[in-house]
Amino acid sequence: MGRWEPNARERLERAALALFAEHGYDATTVAEIADRAGLTKSTFFRHFADKREVLFGGQDMLVKLFTDAIRSASPSATTASCLAAALEASAAAFTAERHDLAEQRRAVIGANPELRERELLKRARLSSAMADALRARGADETTARLAAEVGVLAFSTAYARWATPDNREPFAEIAQAALRDLQARATALGDAART
Amino acid sequence: MGRWEPNARERLERAALALFAEHGYDATTVAEIADRAGLTKSTFFRHFADKREVLFGGQDMLVKLFTDAIRSASPSATTASCLAAALEASAAAFTAERHDLAEQRRAVIGANPELRERELLKRARLSSAMADALRARGADETTARLAAEVGVLAFSTAYARWATPDNREPFAEIAQAALRDLQARATALGDAART
DNA sequence: GACAGTGATGAGACCTAGTCCCATCACTCT
DNA sequence: AGAGTGATGGGACTAGGTCTCATCACTGTC
Helix, strand or coil: CCCCCCCHHHHHHHHHHHHHHHHCCCCCCHHHHHHHCCCCHHHHHHHCCCCHHHHCCCHHHHHHHHHHHHHCCCCCCCHHHHHHHHHHHHHHHCCHHHHHHHHHHHHHHHCCHHHHHHHHHHHHHHHHHHHHHHHHCCCCHHHHHHHHHHHHHHHHHHHHHHCCCCCCCCHHHHHHHHHHHHHHHHHHHHHHHHC | CCCCCCCHHHHHHHHHHHHHHHHCCCCCCHHHHHHHCCCCHHHHHHHCCCCHHHHCCCHHHHHHHHHHHHHCCCCCCCHHHHHHHHHHHHHHHCCHHHHHHHHHHHHHHHCCHHHHHHHHHHHHHHHHHHHHHHHHCCCCHHHHHHHHHHHHHHHHHHHHHHCCCCCCCCHHHHHHHHHHHHHHHHHHHHHHHHC
C-alpha cells in the first residue's frame, strides 16, 4: 500500500480496529495504526482529531439518519411516532453484514473507559441533534429534550442487544420493542406523579 | 505554603479553578497548578487521576446524596417520589454560599469540550447509580433506567439554571419544578404511543 | 511536453499529559 | 534514639497531539 493509495481514512479505521482487537486500545500506538495502514502519524491526525475518534467515524451519518427521519415526518405526527420513525431509519446503518464489525467495535469500546466516555459524548450529540429536530417541528423545550433522551436510551439498549455475538434479530425490531417498552414505563412514571 | 501544609487536595482544586478561570483550561499546565498550590506535578497526579478530575471532586458525594435518598425512601414510595426525594437531598450540595464557586466552575467546564465530555461521564455514573438504587428497591430494569435518566435530566437543567449569575432561587425549588415539568411530559409522551 | 498550482502526505521538532521509580522528608510509635 | 509509615519531590520516560516545512502525485494550461 503506497503513499497514494485511496481511502486513507478507511484504511486507518480498519487498521485501528484490528490492532485494538488484537492488542487492546492502550497497547496500540497511533504510529502503529498508521504504519499498518501504510501511512504516518501526521496523516492519522489529519483524518481524526484524536486517537479515540478513529472508532466513531459513522456517528455523523447516524445523526443524519435520525434527524432526517424526524424532519421528514408528517407535521401531524406525534413526538412519539417521530422517535419510532427515527429508530426505524437508523436501522439502515445496522445491517446483518455489518454485524460482525459492530460486535468487534463494541467489544473494544466496552473494554476501555476512555472510549466509553467518548461514546457518551456521541450519544449526547445524538440526543442534542434529535432535540433540535423535534423543537424545529414545534415541540416545546422540555418535551423535545425528554423525547430525545428516551430515543437515545431506546437506541442504546437496542444497539447493545443487536451487537451481541449470538443475535440474529434485525436492529429495527429490537429498537421498536425497546421504544414501546420505554413508552409504557414513561406513562407509568408520569401517572405516578399524579397520585 | 510548605511541603507539609494540610489539605493538599483542596489547595490543588482551588489553584486549578483560579488558573482555569484566569487563563483558560488549555493554557494552564498541571505543573502550574501544582506550583500555585505549593506542590509538584507528581503530587497532583497522586490526588487526581487526570487533569480533568480536579474539577469533579464533589461527584462522589453527589452520587451518595442521590442514592442514599432513594435507599432511605419508604418501601411503598413510588419511583417518581424517589426521584423527588433524591433531588431534594442533593440540594444540600448547592447552598447559596457555594453559588459563586459553582458558577465559576460551570463557566470553565462550559468553555471546554474536554471538560464537557467528562461532565457527561459523571452524569452517566450518576444515572447508573440511581438506576442501581431503584432496581434494589424493586423497580424493573426499564423503569429504573428511564427514571434515572429523567432524574439526571431534571438535575442537569436545574443545575444549569441554579448556577447562573443572576439566580437567587434555591436549588431545591428549581429542581422540583424541573422534575414536575418532566413528569407531565412523560405522561404525554407515553399517552401518545397509545393513539 | 514543460510548467505552475493544488492537495494530500512525510518527516521531524516540540509541548504536555500521564506513568514510574526512587530518594527524601515530617511525623509517630516504641 | 531509632524504626516504621505515609506523603512528597524529582527526574526519567512514553505517547498523544500540534505545528511547520519539504515532498510527492495529479491536474490543467500554454
